Amino acid sequence: MKRTSMEGVMCPVARSLDVIGDWWSLLIVRDAQSGLRRFGEFQKSLGVAKNILAQRLRHLVEHGILETQPASDGSAWQEYVLTEKGRSLFPILVALGQWGQQHCFEAGEPRTRVLDKAHGQPVKPLEVRAADGRVLTVQDVRLERPPPQG
Amino acid sequence: MKRTSMEGVMCPVARSLDVIGDWWSLLIVRDAQSGLRRFGEFQKSLGVAKNILAQRLRHLVEHGILETQPASDGSAWQEYVLTEKGRSLFPILVALGQWGQQHCFEAGEPRTRVLDKAHGQPVKPLEVRAADGRVLTVQDVRLERPPPQG
DNA sequence: CATAACTGGTTGCATAACGAAACCAGGGCC
């Protein structure tokens, strides 16, 4: 069988999903962005089975999204911290969060929010913009496929 | 067993992933955004097994991301078209695409790009902004968790 | 109008991924 891989495909979305497209990876990254570092912290926060967590952490390290380093508290354990590549997933998480907030909650239902540290205000909804600054919707864009590499 | 569900969880990211977090769903939405409508079109574009595709389409319809409608060409078949909820996934796809483009390709490797229809220019990199317009990184935000609903 | 071919699926089966729980090794603590 084999779960289909998108490694050779030219669509960047597919390539991304190849790396972070499984269920837990993005949630791990999300927790890492909010400061978690230790195996046990992730396990407690996510409630995921330990074998799955170990597997995902290894996967994320292999793909350069997390890296291991000696624990900051002087103990002999190691910590998982985000690389630059991992930190740059931030807009994806914000986009997912904003969409989920709008479409996956009932009106009064309590939810976690992302706030600007400086003023405690929610962040602005993400906008896709053209080079000249115009806000774009899906109708305003087109895909450019590279020529078949003969 | 049961693949863990995040339905009761307060994190919007988790809720989103509950709906669109599996491997194929976002790719289907991506193709739908670029204009595909018919079962056969999706199948050809994605190369996915037909049973999986049928299952995913049903899932996306159930969650209100796609809806079925009679074919626009007058034939008796039906088409799958995006709802407003589905169209609003656009920033997520752009975010995934931009990240994948930066981090999952070799330097000269050809890739599909999203261009502004009006001028043929690539869209701007997404930016997370505060209410007052400042660009925010992950260090500039914090999470507000709602009080435990006692 | 009969029939061939296409679209849009469903069913069955083999295999890989997932999940829970048990197990285990090394570290830290007394």
Added chain:
DNA sequence: GGCCCTGGTTTCGTTATGCAACCAGTTATG
């Protein structure tokens, strides 16, 4: 040294995935 905690690995049963075969309704063809 004995005991518990952290951070995993192993084992095993269940679920999801992928392929291929099959099938009904629709459209094209003669």
